[in-house]
Amino acid sequence: MRHSIHSLIGLAAVLAATLAGAPPAQAGTYNLEIARGAIDVAGRPQDAMTINGGIPGPVLRFTEGEDLTINVTNKMDVDTSIHWHGLILPYQQDGVPGISFPGIKPGETFTYTFPAQQSGTYWYHSHSGLQEQSGVYGSIIIDPKTREPFRYDREYVVVLSDWHKTDTPKTILSNLKIMADYYNYQQRTLGTLLDDVKKMGFGAALADRMAWGDMRMMPSDIADVSGYVFLMNGRNPDQNWTGLFKPGERVRLRFVNAAAMTFFDVRIPGLKMTVVQADGNNVRPVPVDEFRIAVAETYDVIIRPTEDKAYTLFAESMARTGHARGTLTPEMGRTAAVPDARPKQFLTMADMGMAHGDMPGMDHGAMKMDHGKMSHGAMKMPGGDHMMPDGTMMKGMDHGKMGHGAMASNPKDDPFYAPGSGLMPKAAEGGKFLSYADLKAFRPLYPDREATRVIEVRLTGNMERYIWSINDVKYSDAEPIKLKFGERVRFKFINETMMTHPMHLHGMWQILDNGSGKYNPAKHTISIAPGTTVEADIEADAEGQWAFHCHLMYHMASGMFRKVVVERETAEIAR
Amino acid sequence: MNYSNSFLPAAILATAVFIPTSIARAAEMDDAIYWQFQVDQLESRAGDGADVVAWDANAWIGNDDHRLAFKSEGENPIGKRLEKAELQFLYRRPISTFFDLNAGIRHDLRPDPDRTYAVIGVQGLAKQFVETDANLFLSETGDLSARLEAEVDWRLTQRLILQPTAEINVAFSEDRRIHSGAGINTVEAGLRLKYEIRREFAPYVGLHYERKVGATANFARGEGEDTDSLRFVAGVSFWF
Ligand SMILES: [Cu+2]
Numbered sequence: 001m002r003h004s005i006h007s008l009i010g011l012a013a014v015l016a017a018t019l020a021g022a023p024p025a026q027a028g029t030y031n032l033e034i035a036r037g038a039i040d041v042a043g044r045p046q047d048a049m050t051i052n053g054g055i056p057g058p059v060l061r062f063t064e065g066e067d068l069t070i071n072v073t074n075k076m077d078v079d080t081s082i083h084w085h086g087l088i089l090p091y092q093q094d095g096v097p098g099i100s101f102p103g104i105k106p107g108e109t110f111t112y113t114f115p116a117q118q119s120g121t122y123w124y125h126s127h128s129g130l131q132e133q134s135g136v137y138g139s140i141i142i143d144p145k146t147r148e149p150f151r152y153d154r155e156y157v158v159v160l161s162d163w164h165k166t167d168t169p170k171t172i173l174s175n176l177k178i179m180a181d182y183y184n185y186q187q188r189t190l191g192t193l194l195d196d197v198k199k200m201g202f203g204a205a206l207a208d209r210m211a212w213g214d215m216r217m218m219p220s221d222i223a224d225v226s227g228y229v230f231l232m233n234g235r236n237p238d239q240n241w242t243g244l245f246k247p248g249e250r251v252r253l254r255f256v257n258a259a260a261m262t263f264f265d266v267r268i269p270g271l272k273m274t275v276v277q278a279d280g281n282n283v284r285p286v287p288v289d290e291f292r293i294a295v296a297e298t299y300d301v302i303i304r305p306t307e308d309k310a311y312t313l314f315a316e317s318m319a320r321t322g323h324a325r326g327t328l329t330p331e332m333g334r335t336a337a338v339p340d341a342r343p344k345q346f347l348t349m350a351d352m353g354m355a356h357g358d359m360p361g362m363d364h365g366a367m368k369m370d371h372g373k374m375s376h377g378a379m380k381m382p383g384g385d386h387m388m389p390d391g392t393m394m395k396g397m398d399h400g401k402m403g404h405g406a407m408a409s410n411p412k413d414d415p416f417y418a419p420g421s422g423l424m425p426k427a428a429e430g431g432k433f434l435s436y437a438d439l440k441a442f443r444p445l446y447p448d449r450e451a452t453r454v455i456e457v458r459l460t461g462n463m464e465r466y467i468w469s470i471n472d473v474k475y476s477d478a479e480p481i482k483l484k485f486g487e488r489v490r491f492k493f494i495n496e497t498m499m500t501h502p503m504h505l506h507g508m509w510q511i512l513d514n515g516s517g518k519y520n521p522a523k524h525t526i527s528i529a530p531g532t533t534v535e536a537d538i539e540a541d542a543e544g545q546w547a548f549h550c551h552l553m554y555h556m557a558s559g560m561f562r563k564v565v566v567e568r569e570t571a572e573i574a575r
Numbered sequence: 576m577n578y579s580n581s582f583l584p585a586a587i588l589a590t591a592v593f594i595p596t597s598i599a600r601a602a603e604m605d606d607a608i609y610w611q612f613q614v615d616q617l618e619s620r621a622g623d624g625a626d627v628v629a630w631d632a633n634a635w636i637g638n639d640d641h642r643l644a645f646k647s648e649g650e651n652p653i654g655k656r657l658e659k660a661e662l663q664f665l666y667r668r669p670i671s672t673f674f675d676l677n678a679g680i681r682h683d684l685r686p687d688p689d690r691t692y693a694v695i696g697v698q699g700l701a702k703q704f705v706e707t708d709a710n711l712f713l714s715e716t717g718d719l720s721a722r723l724e725a726e727v728d729w730r731l732t733q734r735l736i737l738q739p740t741a742e743i744n745v746a747f748s749e750d751r752r753i754h755s756g757a758g759i760n761t762v763e764a765g766l767r768l769k770y771e772i773r774r775e776f777a778p779y780v781g782l783h784y785e786r787k788v789g790a791t792a793n794f795a796r797g798e799g800e801d802t803d804s805l806r807f808v809a810g811v812s813f814w815f
Contacts, residue, residue, distance in 0.1 A: 185733045189731060189732050213702060216673060462672055468605075474605045475604075476605050476606040556604075557604045559605035561605070
């Protein structure tokens with residue numbers, strides 16, 4: 001039975017791959033039915049919310065330029081909604097109850113209709129309550145009208161997600177509100193104290209304890225929720241989602257992180273991956289050995305397995321609590337070794353923003369001053385190799401003038417993590433780990449211009465009460481952020497918490513300032529590590545009311561959310 | 576918003592008295608109402624004096640900003656009449672990152688005669704993860720007293736917890752009828768070893784020490800009672 005399902009998937013994949021070569025005219029109409037169902041990924045059937053009977057929902061495939069029609073029918077007893085994550089569309093089609101539309105009532109069908117103005121890999125999910133954690137998500141592929149700047153022979157969508165083994169989403173949120181460390185079974189114990197004493201001596205170990213105790217924080221607080229089984233295309237590691245390839249083929253993998261709370265570190269042992277797209281937009285190809293995909297991000301990579309053997313797709317959770325796994329193989333039934341879990345990561349004082357006061361030069365805001373002399377991208381390159389991926393030499397590089405002691409001394413540090421961060425990524429098998437600093441737009445979406453104003457977006461929270469907020473105010477107490485239609489504003493994200501927050505803006509791009517100037521990449525979701533400041537420009541080119549929030553489900557649900565209103569200057573109209 | 580169970584109708588009624596604006600905004604997910612019923616201690620104490628069953632329980636309901644809380648603690652010697660029983664009804668709101676303000680009433684059914692108090696205090700997580708609860712009580716007879724409680728969880732393993740507790744009761748004036756002298760009245764200390772089978776359920780064993788001090792001790796001696804007791808305890812803590 002399982003074998004035949006695999007064959008079917010294989011067949012579908014081959015079909016999809018065939019289609020990928022020459023996108024045919026497509027109807028552009030889909031019917032999605034959201035209903036209660038059951039899935040078995042944790043050893044027993046558990047209640048879920050399914051789309052057309054499954055998790056994840058179907059891959060929706062469109063072609064750039066066509067008009068889409070998607071009928072979403074609610075077969076449940078509670079309201080639902082679908083939000084088209086990353087798509088540029090009229091706000092009434094964006095699918096956020098209370099902001100862009102009233103939601104879809106039980107028994108109702110809502111018809112979403114809008115033109116596909118872009119191409120790339122995107123996804124969709126419910127924006128009602130915590131339904132996304134119950135399974136209401138799926139992927140979107142929009143094929144471009146024109147040729148893509150890279151070639152591939154077949155492709156797969158790889159949707160990563162997290163499913164709780166025991167608790168319903170509502171219970172998870174309630175548990176977090178009642179006891180924020182409910183799911184943390186990596187707490188400091190007598191055992192870890194003794195280990196620390198062995199490592200750093202009694203005085204230092206005790207001082208470290210006291211420092212964290214003074215803050216009433218825990219260095220093991222990386223994921224908020226544990227007890228997840230991690231899924232790849234709706235299958236757990238044993239159910240082993242499998243894709244076929246012929247040795248020598250170029251395979252495009254479209255990774256979507258549809259998890260509620262989980263960041264994944266993705267690798268394919270034995271293969272290099274070339275990142276060609278981030279959040280749906282083409283980037284200059286970056287060969288990497290591993291990359292971190294934040295909640296709600298998408299990355300497209302191309303691999304070229306030449307050997308006649310199976311490979312493991314391995315997506316380890318950032319908190320090292322488990323992994324999602326799949327297999328790419330020339331033939332059904334073959335598998336490859338599954339890597340061991342890496343040791344747990346722990347936050348450091350750097351992640352607590354403790355470095356801010358002492359080292360003002362460390363944050364990205366301050367770095368901006370030196371952009372003329374340096375670039376984050378260039379800093380990433382090992383051994384003084386300043387060749388850009390497109391073959392040009394970096395201009396104006398001057399290491400001597402980089403005013404960043406810590407970074408200059410360790411050029412391999414990722415500038416998007418606080419220096420000394422416990423979350424600093426490192427490729428498991430050595431080699432290159434993708435950094436935001438590596439992402440350069442293949443073709444800029446907007447002409448480069450200065451933002452006219454800066455909006456400070458401090459990411460704040462009260463871990464003990466499990467309240468998450470922006471500028472210390474949670475959503476229900478906050479005024480909307482108002483943007484003027486046509487203006488370019490700069491969001492200055494300052495992460496004052498110990499968690500990483502993937503911040504998602506609906507309806508408009510966030511152009512991440514990673515030092516690439518006009519080639520700064522446009523993203524729908526920007527992940528901001530603890531203790532860092534990250535800036536991004538927004539072209540306010542979409543009138544209406546939009547959601548703007550942390551995409552960690554339980555952070556969003558407990559306040560890290562804003563309404564963004566883009567309006568035309570009424571004064572001008574009145575005149 | 577798929578939150579129906581969080582909104583207990585009774586709770587809304589009760590809480591609405593305090594938080595009309597919050598109810599108006601109840602549509603926002605981040606303003607939902609949560610509740611917890613927690614039995615911190617339900618234990619039998621054996622050793623010096625008569626064996627007793629003792630409890631320490633609390634419950635709360637509300638959103639991030641406003642909560643109604645209930646506390647109860649007491650002791651019942653096995654086979655004898657209730658010796659100590661206290662109820663508190665409190666309104667609670669955050670006053671800082673880690674601390675809440677408590678205000679409300681306390682009613683002691685025992686000792687006899689019963690007493691009603693006005694309560695004001697703070698409770699929260701102090702540095703080094705010390706759970707603290709400090710309250711002032713003004714009785715119906717005009718006597719002022721105070722209680723300071725502290726508790727910390729030291730994790731031996733992820734599930735095995737050593738929990739020292741301490742409590743000091745101070746009276747600022749004498750209330751002879753309930754055998755309360757002025758000054759420090761009683762001190763209590765406990766050491767419990769808990770095993771969290773789940774976060775919500777932990778059986779434990781431990782020691783509980785109680786000592787009456789000063790004038791209060793004299794009252795006790797006059798009644799022919801012990802002024803201090805060291806007891807072995809076994810019990811459970813749980814919440815839902
Ligand atoms: Cu967040």
